[in-house]
Amino acid sequence: MTNVPWPLLPGRTPASVASAEGAYFNMKDGRRVLDAAGGAVVASIGHGRKEVADAIHAAVMNATYLIPPWLTPEREALVDELTGHWLPDYLTRIHLCSGGSESNESALKIAIQYHASRGEPDRNIILARDLSYHGTTISTAAVSGHPGRKRGLETFLQDFPRIATPYPLRCPLGPYHPDTADYYVQSLIDTIERVGANNIAALIAEPLNGSSGGAITPPENYWNRVQKILKDNGILLVIDEVMTGFGRCGEKFGIDLYDIRPDILAAGKGLAAGYAPIGGVYTTDEVARSIADAGLEVMFHTYAALPQSCAAAATVLGIVRRESLVHRSKTLGAALKERLQSRFGQHPNVAEIRGEGMFIGIEVVRDRETLERFATEDTMTSKMIAAGMKAGAFFYPGGTGEVRDILCIGAPFTIGEPEMDIIETALAAALAVPAGTKT
Ligand SMILES: Cc1ncc(COP(=O)(O)O)c(C=O)c1O
Structure with a gap:
């Protein structure tokens, strides 16, 4: 098939995949390419597990569609799986x-409705971070600190007060400065003072930065201080674990890495690992009860909690537990990061190799001493991804706006030594692009 009107915008040639199995794509041209990104950091158990396909089939045959608030065996099984094995005990x-x-x-609506239910309807401002991604709907795009995905919409999207996202490598005080945490915590303090605590409903943040910055991890002593400040000011903490949740970062959730106790947590991607579209919001009894007692509604989307998506998610999470894949994400991710650091850590174009578990970011620069980036016109990210694909592995692009040229690894947790070899080879090929660029 040629000249298909796909994707929407002409002039972009998509990769064409005939099929996928395990951690590999079989490309239409016959090549085999490792899915080192898990698609968009989603496919945590790999492609084509029959057990999940069978569960989806059985769910469709059992009861295809029911309104989301009703219970079905598939919904009950997922709720049991989530509350019994995954969620912290206070997110009920x-x-x-x-x-x-x-x-x-x-999650944002629930935060605002919670304050309204307590007689504070004007506490309706959401604090956001300057480097972040929370989604592509109008509100979640607006709240995101992702200039690249907001282009052409700027005049339409609401502005939100922003605090600085911790970025230890590029802290304005200096790379890895001992006062890095102070600097970023001060950004929160100043913003609350400027906006007025009584006007703020919640802060939305990823525990560690997703693809907008490519697995940037916060400094020690950041989250404990942020949480205390929010609590003291009656501001809810909404943690976005859409990318980092369900084992991706070597713990059940990113909150476990930093001892974060959110009021509301959102998570998607790894929940059904790409087998079905599903995401979820989890909150406390107190928040839910307050909204209910005030007689407010939390409306559902028509396709929410679709039985076949719930069956896929419960089966995926069962596999992750049975095969100890969260632990594997931790140990394998640490081994992979160490391997990449030892081979490429001193590469003249590598500024940092970072991340947790099976979520790793490689930040590429023109000059590792000054941290000067390549120009946007150099389109370094696309060139490196193309070179990686040619050498056998797909990496996910990271960065937005000024923050650019980051390769993300989010491979299935099931990969082993042969796949780590492929990642190393493909990364060497990708890094040959900046190395071969004349300065
Ligand atoms: C941290 C984070 N939040 C939200 C989203 C949006 O999720 P979706 O694309 O499933 O709507 C993403 C997607 O990449 C994400 O990484």
């Missing part, structure tokens, strides 16, 4: 959606 209330954007949108 579950609202399912069809993906990450819907989950974050619902």
Whole structure:
């Protein structure tokens, strides 16, 4: 098939995949390419597990569609799986959606409705971070610190007060400065003072930065201080774990890495690992009860909690537990990061190799001493991804606006030594692009 009107915008040639199995794509041209990104950091158990396909089939045959608030065996099984094995014990209330954007949108609505239910309807401002991604609906795009995905919409999207996202490598005080945490915590303090605590409903943030910055991890002593400030000011904490949740970062959730206790948590991607569209919002009894007692509604999306999506998610999470894949994400991710650091850590174009578990970011620069980036016109990210694909692995692009040229690895947790070899080879090929660029 040639000249298909796909994707929407002409002039972009998509890769064409005939099929996929395990951690590999079989490309239409016959090549085999490792899915080192898990698609968009989604496919945590790999492609083509029959057990999940069978569960989806059985769910469709059992009861294809029911309104989301009703219970079915598939919904009950997922709720049991989530509350019994995944969620922290204080996040007891579950609202399912069809993906990450819907989950974050619902999370923001719940935060605002919570304050309204307590007689504070004017506490309706959401604090956001300057480097972040929370989704592609109008509200979640607006709240995102992702200039690249907001181009052409700037005049339409609401502006939100922003605090600086911790970026230890590029902290304005200097790379890895001992006062890095102070600097970024001060940004929160100043913003609350400027906006007025009584006007702020919540802060939305990823525990560690997703693809907008490519797995940037916060400094020690950041989250504990942020949480205390929010609590002291009656501001809810909404944690977006759409990318980092369900084992991606070597723990059940990113909150476990930093001892974060959110009021509301949103998570998607790894929940059904790409087998079905599903995301979820999880909150406390107190938040849910307050909204209910005030007689407010939390409306569902028509396709929320679709039985076949719930069956896929419950089966995927069961596999992740049975095969100890969260632990594997931790140990394998650490081994892979160490391997990449030892081979490429001193590469003249590598500024940093970072991340947690099976979520790793490689930041590429023109000059590792000054951290000067390549120009946008150099389109370094696309060139490196193309070179990686040619050498056998797909990496996910990271960065937005000024922050650019970051390769993300988000491979299935099931990969082993042969796949780590492929990642190393493909990364060497990708890094040959900046190395071969004349300065
Ligand atoms: C942290 C984060 N939040 C939200 C989203 C949006 O999720 P979705 O694309 O499923 O709507 C993404 C997607 O990449 C994400 O990484």
